[in-house]
Amino acid sequence: MTKLFGHRGYSGNYPENTLLAFQKAIEAGADGIELDVQFSKDGKLVVIHDETLDRTTTGKGRVKDYTLDELRKFDASFRFTGQYGFNPIPTLCDVLAYMADKDACTNIELKTGVFEYEGIEEAVANCVRKYNLCDKVIISSFNHYSILRMRKLAPELKCGLLTDCWLIGAGKYVHNLDIPCYHPAFRNLTPEITAEIKQYGLEINTWTVNEEEDFRNLEKLGIDIAIGNYPVFQR
Numbered sequence: 001m002t003k004l005f006g007h008r009g010y011s012g013n014y015p016e017n018t019l020l021a022f023q024k025a026i027e028a029g030a031d032g033i034e035l036d037v038q039f040s041k042d043g044k045l046v047v048i049h050d051e052t053l054d055r056t057t058t059g060k061g062r063v064k065d066y067t068l069d070e071l072r073k074f075d076a077s078f079r080f081t082g083q084y085g086f087n088p089i090p091t092l093c094d095v096l097a098y099m100a101d102k103d104a105c106t107n108i109e110l111k112t113g114v115f116e117y118e119g120i121e122e123a124v125a126n127c128v129r130k131y132n133l134c135d136k137v138i139i140s141s142f143n144h145y146s147i148l149r150m151r152k153l154a155p156e157l158k159c160g161l162l163t164d165c166w167l168i169g170a171g172k173y174v175h176n177l178d179i180p181c182y183h184p185a186f187r188n189l190t191p192e193i194t195a196e197i198k199q200y201g202l203e204i205n206t207w208t209v210n211e212e213e214d215f216r217n218l219e220k221l222g223i224d225i226a227i228g229n230y231p232v233f234q235r
């Protein structure tokens, strides 16, 4: 069965990467949630996609230039103004505390592509351990060095490599790095490419799957997890 995760929560209908969006995804029956994590100025793990605040919150400028206390004052439901009241940027621990007793998985994406956020891998691993969620998380990143650091620090955590390109020999590449999951954009998953990846016994988790027709095609390909903004398709 192909599982369906809420991309940044149930972000099609609720403000992305907020506790509200994660709760709505779980209530809608999602098998898991996906979220993005960065460091605040004072080294706290905050859940937000962009390196800047402008698109999704009432703040302006870089996430890393504000302390957690400062970030908490911005409304992360800015794009849904007037619909859901005030929703702060959550910390990773806020979200994992909510997920701790849920029968669902959390895909934590380390947003280390623009700023590397030294020490973020260790901080994430410690937060996951604190909530006893080691068996219910997947850590992914477009920064493959970041994933290699995570593997070294926390070999008990499942990791995946993200790509958004037509990588040749993806299965071999991921297998050679001894990473168990591959997270490509779903448009890059042809039957041939999928077969090459599966040859290495890798788990394939893909994004961003917002149309039911695309989800059904991925089911036929035997994809493990589809991550989308509307985690409501029948499984």
Ligand code: G3P
Pocket (backbone or CB within 6 Å): 007, 034, 036, 049, 109, 140, 162, 183, 207, 208, 227
């Ligand atoms: O983890 C899958 C997907 O979230 C990666 O792209 O830009 O939505 O974080 P992005």
Ligand code: CA
Pocket (backbone or CB within 6 Å): 034, 035, 036, 109
């Ligand atoms: Ca993401």
